[in-house]
Amino acid sequence: MHYAVVVSTEPIDTAVAHPARRYNYWLGGKDNFAADRASADAIAAAWPSAPxxxxxxxxxxxxxVRYLAGEVGIRQFLDIGTGLPTADNTHEVAQSIAPQTRVVYVDNDPMVMVHARALLTSAPEGRTAYLEADLRDPGRILAHPELRSTLDLSQPVGLMLVAVLHFIHGEGAGVPIVRELLEALPSGSYLVASNATKDPSPPQVVELYDRMLASGQTDIWPRDRAEFSALFDGLELVDPGVVLVNDWRSENEPPPRPTGAEVAVYGAVGKLP
Structure with a gap:
């Protein structure tokens, strides 16, 4: 049987920029508003390669996802901060390999919930659920009845925190959130995470970005290699370890490939022992 569950409660505020809609704009999507485009353009003024x-x-x-579903055999995913539907979403990639895969999507943007039905096209053998919740409240996510009815937390889960942790501001602020989520998952689960960084950026970009962050013109908190790596403490890193996302097993991506300075996002995959 096909299952699709959508839980949404909040109205959409089109006057305030939201990361999911800004990301949609950078990806060439149409599901965004003037405030999102203005915010995205301001960030791109400092970081032109943001798209x-x-x-x-x-x-x-x-x-x-292809690695976890194909090589490892993960059949459950918890994707937090998933954003608006685009091509090749987590469940589509995973279910193309294993149709019985179950996926819970979580985002705090009501517009994502409005568009959820466009995304929830689970294979008949699998299941998807979509929860409106915030990464800053992992306990609420983990206790949600739809998560509990969709995922079996006694079996390994792929925890996807892709391009969402950099909205958690403060040195080391992401670690307790990641730990709380991982503590609810069994051995053999995996963490996939990515986070913006200034490490490969030229000094003039770093200076401009720091001014924007201090003035509130951007909500993206960049992490250096050491702070990002700390998110994976206690996990077994999958080769090639902590690298820029464009370098993580990207040998088969078509050329031309971007430079590290153009991407400036760390990524890694780790296994819970």
Whole structure:
């Protein structure tokens, strides 16, 4: 039987930029508003390759899902901060390999919920659910009855935190959230994460970005390699470890490939022992 569950409660505020809609704009989508486009353009003024980074981050998600579903055999995914529907979403990639895969999507943008039915096209053997919740409240996500009815938390889960942790501001602020989520998952589960970074950026870009972050013109908190790597403490890193997302098992991606400075997003996959 095909299952599709959508839970949405909040109205859409079109006057306030939202990361999911801004990301949609960078990916060439139409599901965004003037505030989202203005925010995206302001960030791109400091970081002109932001749309390239968004596309590479999306490809990283797709490659990691193929790895987990195909090579590892993961049949359950918890995708937090999934954003608006695009091509090759987590469940589409996973179910193309294993139709029985179950996926729970989580996002805090009501517009994502409005569009959820366009995304929820699960294979008949599988199941998808979509929850409106915030990464900052992992306990609420984990306790949600739809998550509990969709995923079996006694079996390994692929936890997808792709391009969402950089909205958690503060040095080390992502670690307790990741730990709480991982503590609810069994051995053999995997963490997939990516986060913007300034590490490969030229000094003038770093200076401009720091001013924008301090003035509130951007909500993206970049993490250096050490802070990002700390998210995977206690996990077994999958080769090639912590790298820029464009370098994670991307040998089969078509040329031309972007530079590290153009992408400036760290990514990694780790296994829960």
């Amino acid at each position: 390239i980074a968004a596309r590479e981050n999306r490809r990283f998600l797709q490659r990691t």
